[in-house]
Amino acid sequence: MRWTRRNFLQTFPVAAAATCVGSPRLLAANREQAATRGPNDQIQFALIGAGIRGQQIASAALQTPNVKIVAVADCYDGRLTHAKELWGQDVFTTRDYKEILARKDVDAVIVATPDHWHKQAAIDVMHAGKDVYLEKPMIHLYADGPEIIAAAQKTNRILQVGSQRVSNALYSKAKELLASGAIGQLNLVAARWDRSSNMGAWSYTVPPDASTETCDWPRFLGSAPKIPWNAERFFQWRKWTDYGSGVAGDLFVHLFSGTHFITGSKGPTRAMATGGLRYWKDGRNVPDVMLALFDYPEGFNLSLRVNQVAGGEEAESFLFTGSEGTMEIASTGLTVRRAPMSKYPGMTIQTFAKAEQEIYIKQYEQKYPPQPVGTLSDEVVERYQNPRGYDDTVEHFRNFFVSVRERKQPVEDATFGFRAAGAALLSNLSMQKNSVVQWNPETMKLG
Numbered sequence: 001m002r003w004t005r006r007n008f009l010q011t012f013p014v015a016a017a018a019t020c021v022g023s024p025r026l027l028a029a030n031r032e033q034a035a036t037r038g039p040n041d042q043i044q045f046a047l048i049g050a051g052i053r054g055q056q057i058a059s060a061a062l063q064t065p066n067v068k069i070v071a072v073a074d075c076y077d078g079r080l081t082h083a084k085e086l087w088g089q090d091v092f093t094t095r096d097y098k099e100i101l102a103r104k105d106v107d108a109v110i111v112a113t114p115d116h117w118h119k120q121a122a123i124d125v126m127h128a129g130k131d132v133y134l135e136k137p138m139i140h141l142y143a144d145g146p147e148i149i150a151a152a153q154k155t156n157r158i159l160q161v162g163s164q165r166v167s168n169a170l171y172s173k174a175k176e177l178l179a180s181g182a183i184g185q186l187n188l189v190a191a192r193w194d195r196s197s198n199m200g201a202w203s204y205t206v207p208p209d210a211s212t213e214t215c216d217w218p219r220f221l222g223s224a225p226k227i228p229w230n231a232e233r234f235f236q237w238r239k240w241t242d243y244g245s246g247v248a249g250d251l252f253v254h255l256f257s258g259t260h261f262i263t264g265s266k267g268p269t270r271a272m273a274t275g276g277l278r279y280w281k282d283g284r285n286v287p288d289v290m291l292a293l294f295d296y297p298e299g300f301n302l303s304l305r306v307n308q309v310a311g312g313e314e315a316e317s318f319l320f321t322g323s324e325g326t327m328e329i330a331s332t333g334l335t336v337r338r339a340p341m342s343k344y345p346g347m348t349i350q351t352f353a354k355a356e357q358e359i360y361i362k363q364y365e366q367k368y369p370p371q372p373v374g375t376l377s378d379e380v381v382e383r384y385q386n387p388r389g390y391d392d393t394v395e396h397f398r399n400f401f402v403s404v405r406e407r408k409q410p411v412e413d414a415t416f417g418f419r420a421a422g423a424a425l426l427s428n429l430s431m432q433k434n435s436v437v438q439w440n441p442e443t444m445k446l447g
């Protein structure tokens with residue numbers, strides 16, 4: 001292996017990384033609002049769902065200029081208390097997010113509830129006239145997708161889905177390299193997200209004061225089946241399909257967002273998945289090992305894997321394979337290896353009579369003169385890395401707030417979000433049906 005070039009990416013202006021093309025309808029309808037809000041005016045936002053991710057991303061949002069958090073809704077009092085500890089006693093807190101939606105001082109809302117609340121919360125936010133940053137997976141059920149897309153169109157609100165890799169500068173670089181033919185014709189994408197820990201397998205801590213006094217259990221349940229109080233279900237909801245979508249909705253969806261962003265594809269047409277519950281037999285009803293294969297209409301296949309029993313290894317990676325090389329995205333950054341297919345046919349002559357071997361070698365060398373050492377199998381390697389401390393969630397929020405201020409389509413709108421989550425959920429469907437399943441990525445309908 002030879003390092004011919006070493007590039008360290010600087011964080012480039014994020015607006016340039018986003019596809020900021022406003023639909024005429026969106027732009028026209030929001031002209032009035034744009035006129036009243038300058039590009040540098042403060043945006044006041046609220047948070048619905050102040051759990052692990054909600055607190056993380058509200059803090060990330062606050063790292064972008066001229067934004068302020070004014071209100072927080074959550075079903076666990078301890079998290080409302082901590083929201084004030086984090087962001088100040090002035091922050092309005094409530095168990096009922098409708099109180100937040102009624103406030104005139106809220107421009108945009110982050111929704112980071114469990115998945116079964118995504119659709120209703122996002123639709124309520126948009127109908128209240130506010131823009132929404134909706135955590136992935138955009139949907140819990142297939143029927144959620146068209147409803148969310150329709151609400152975004154009807155209300156002309158900005159909706160950005162929270163698969164933050166879409167705003168990662170490395171992914172933009174990968175997109176550019178693939179389009180420029182850096183690895184030739186793409187034929188395979190293999191991606192995985194492996195974990196091997198209690199937290200990686202979603203066994204999040206239940207606080208000592210968890211009870212029906214401190215937790216609004218009926219509100220948490222929402223549209224899910226009404227069952228008696230269960231602290232594990234409240235704090236570790238990903239383990240049950242009533243609230244989450246297993247590893248497909250939690251992790252495959254990121255891998256789809258990345259694949260779709262980098263390749264420009266709208267999604268797969270065919271899927272098959274397998275897996276099982278191998279280790280975390282703690283009452284959950286979702287697999288901890290899942291493998292899935294997808295056909296893409298552009299002529300490549302995608303293979304995905306999540307292993308929550310990964311022998312100590314924690315890894316998130318992509319390998320794009322083309323006719324002339326590979327492109328890997330991993331914790332080490334983006335690595336491109338160019339190894340064009342040899343134009344020389346090669347030979348398998350060892351089994352022939354010696355005299356035949358000699359004749360063949362002579363003819364071969366006349367037709368294909370020997371090359372200087374290393375030329376034919378030369379592998380060119382390029383490497384890119386984000387600067388130390390780079391946080392793609394902050395970049396994703398920078399993109400979101402640009403869209404909110406300038407009334408531009410976000411980098412990851414509801415259609416993109418449905419195509420990623422709809423593709424991810426095909427894996428669950430294939431396992432449920434024990435068969436291959438079909439999806440139309442254009443119409444976003446099951447076959």
Ligand SMILES: NC(=O)c1ccc[n+]([C@@H]2O[C@H](COP(=O)([O-])OP(=O)(O)OC[C@H]3O[C@@H](n4cnc5c(N)ncnc54)[C@H](O)[C@@H]3O)[C@@H](O)[C@H]2O)c1
Nearest residue numbers: 049051052053054073074075076112113115135136162220
């Ligand atoms: N983009 C990412 O990398 C990423 C990472 C982690 C989680 N997530 C997503 O973020 C979301 C939240 O995950 P989490 O790990 O923070 O879960 P969590 O359980 O830690 O937090 C969810 C919070 O939502 C609250 N909640 C539930 N129903 C509510 C309602 N009706 N109104 C107000 N609050 C309500 C709960 O009380 C809880 O505090 C999930 O959709 C998850 O997929 C995304």
